[in-house]
Each structure stands twice: as structure tokens, then as C-alpha cells.
Amino acid sequence: MCQVFGVSRSGYYNWVQHEPSDRKQSDERLKLEIKVAHIRTRETYGTRRLQTELAENGIIVGRDRLARLRK
Numbered sequence: 001m002c003q004v005f006g007v008s009r010s011g012y013y014n015w016v017q018h019e020p021s022d023r024k025q026s027d028e029r030l031k032l033e034i035k036v037a038h039i040r041t042r043e044t045y046g047t048r049r050l051q052t053e054l055a056e057n058g059i060i061v062g063r064d065r066l067a068r069l070r071k
Contacts, residue, residue: 031069033059038070 002009020028037053038045045053047067054061 027069030059030061030065033057034066034069 002012033054034050037050037057041050041053047063047070050070051061051063051066054066
């Protein structure tokens, strides 16, 4: 299988065993918070109002990042 994709076996197993980056982990936690806030606000808030809603709960996030994670 590795030969077909042109990847060494050791490279493949290193990739399989690596942990997600801090940013990826942070994004996953933030996605959950966004989903909860979105449901709590009856799914009517856009990124600006959702950003304010999250800030009131102590979660500071930029509008661009918020928009990217909402997709």
C-alpha cells in the first residue's frame, strides 16, 4: 500500500501515531462552543453577534476564525 502512494512505511506509521496539533485541538473545542452558542441563540445569530455572545461567556475569538469554524 505504501509503495502505491510512494510513502515509506516508517513515514506512514509516524503519521498514523502523531497527535493533532494544539491549533487543531483548540479548533475542535471551539467548534463545540460555537455549536452550543448557536443552538442557545435559536440558530439566528451571525458571526458578529455570535462573537459577542461567546465573549460574554469568556471565549475570545476573532470573527474570521469564527466564520471559518462555522462552515
